[in-house]
Amino acid sequence: xxxxxxxxxxxxxxxxxxxxxxxxxxxxxxxxxxxxxxxxxxxxxxxxxxxxxxxxxxxxxxxxxxxxxxxxxxxxxxxxxxxxxxxxxxxxxxxxxxxxxxxxxxxxxxxxxxxxxxxxxxxxxxxxxxxxxxxxxxxxxxxxxxxxxxxxxxxxxxxxxxxxxxxxxxxxxxxxxxxxxxxxxxxxxxxxxxxxxxxxxxxxxxxxxxxxxxxxxxxxxxxxxxxxxxxxxxxxxxxxxxxxxxxxxxxxxxxxxxxxxxxxxxxxxxxxxxxxxxxxxxxxxxxxxxxxxxxxxxxxxxxxxxxxxxxxxxxxxxxxxxxxxxxxxxxxxxxxxxxxxxxxxxxxxxxxxxxxxxxxxxxxxxxxxxxxxxxxx
Numbered sequence: 001x002x003x004x005x006x007x008x009x010x011x012x013x014x015x016x017x018x019x020x021x022x023x024x025x026x027x028x029x030x031x032x033x034x035x036x037x038x039x040x041x042x043x044x045x046x047x048x049x050x051x052x053x054x055x056x057x058x059x060x061x062x063x064x065x066x067x068x069x070x071x072x073x074x075x076x077x078x079x080x081x082x083x084x085x086x087x088x089x090x091x092x093x094x095x096x097x098x099x100x101x102x103x104x105x106x107x108x109x110x111x112x113x114x115x116x117x118x119x120x121x122x123x124x125x126x127x128x129x130x131x132x133x134x135x136x137x138x139x140x141x142x143x144x145x146x147x148x149x150x151x152x153x154x155x156x157x158x159x160x161x162x163x164x165x166x167x168x169x170x171x172x173x174x175x176x177x178x179x180x181x182x183x184x185x186x187x188x189x190x191x192x193x194x195x196x197x198x199x200x201x202x203x204x205x206x207x208x209x210x211x212x213x214x215x216x217x218x219x220x221x222x223x224x225x226x227x228x229x230x231x232x233x234x235x236x237x238x239x240x241x242x243x244x245x246x247x248x249x250x251x252x253x254x255x256x257x258x259x260x261x262x263x264x265x266x267x268x269x270x271x272x273x274x275x276x277x278x279x280x281x282x283x284x285x286x287x288x289x290x291x292x293x294x295x296x297x298x299x300x301x302x303x304x305x306x307x308x309x310x311x312x313x314x315x316x317x318x319x320x321x322x323x324x325x326x327x328x329x330x331x332x333x334x335x336x337x338x339x340x341x342x343x344x345x346x347x348x349x350x351x352x353x354x355x356x357x358x359x360x361x362x363x364x365x366x367x368x369x370x371x372x373x374x375x376x377x
Contacts, residue, residue: 025183276335
């Protein structure tokens with residue numbers, strides 16, 4: 001059997017931005033990459049085939065939700081997550097840390113891990129670094145995330161330090177429990193809130209342990225874009241240049257552009273799918289609310305420059321009708337459009353990096369977004 005290495009190669013750079021390829025046991029990922037979120041082993045409203053048509057190379061699935069329902073052992077018994085959800089390409093699974101930390105009164109944290117009650121039926125569970133690695137192994141995740149504590153925001157420096165150092169101890173335990181296999185990788189997660197010294201301490205701890213990739217966690221939790229970008233500017237340069245860099249849970253289109261320009265290679269966010277279910281569409285000229293009455297008699301496509309099925313085949317008037325009638329197809333088409341837009345944005349940035357034109361691309365992108373001229377009369 002041919003050995004499938006987990007490797008990351010960089011083919012072009014433009015400033016801090018990198019154009020790369022992450023090779024895995026389940027295929028290649030073109031970076032910069034956006035990962036659609038398939039929380040419960042499905043990207044809501046989309047078939048795997050449709051998600052692939054948008055240009056996605058990799059999906060994200062959720063350890064916390066899948067351990068509760070249907071259970072990681074059941075997924076393993078049914079052939080692993082790739083077979084279970086009919087997605088043969090790479091899958092990244094988060095560790096469950098963010099979800100259990102957000103349960104607040106339903107969880108208790110100590111050095112060993114987190115004890116929590118299911119939001120579904122109140123059943124008691126314990127999640128530790130070792131158990132998180134076991135669950136993600138059951139799921140057959142191509143990329144496994146180390147178990148961490150997502151520091152709340154705002155947090156004073158003492159709290160952020162204590163939280164980060166616990167995550168670093170958990171990272172070492174995650175590395176010890178991870179089952180290394182050809183073509184599979186484990187990513188560590190940098191914490192430390194918005195404090196430069198803590199972020200750099202976290203990077204030092206993680207690189208000392210050694211991972212196949214490094215994520216920046218604990219951002220997009222309320223600190224605002226300016227603070228997020230500032231944190232990236234002192235964190236990302238300290239990360240190993242030959243490893244992929246993943247900004248977790250981000251974000252809006254302008255977050256993606258800003259993140260790429262600061263050296264980030266991978267992103268995930270529920271925003272394109274959640275917005276699609278809530279009648280909001282992303283376009284190169286800003287967002288469109290398809291609930292607005294002005295669309296009712298509009299025969300134009302949502303975005304005449306977009307090649308997704310919603311824009312190729314349907315009018316704004318029809319999409320508006322579907323939303324107002326609460327037809328499922330409305331959510332499906334807007335989700336499809338948003339995912340297509342996000343993947344097109346990533347492809348345009350990959351080309352811009354290759355041609356050394358990312359700065360010009362960004363200037364045009366921000367100018368178009370700020371024009372707000374998606375609905376000219």
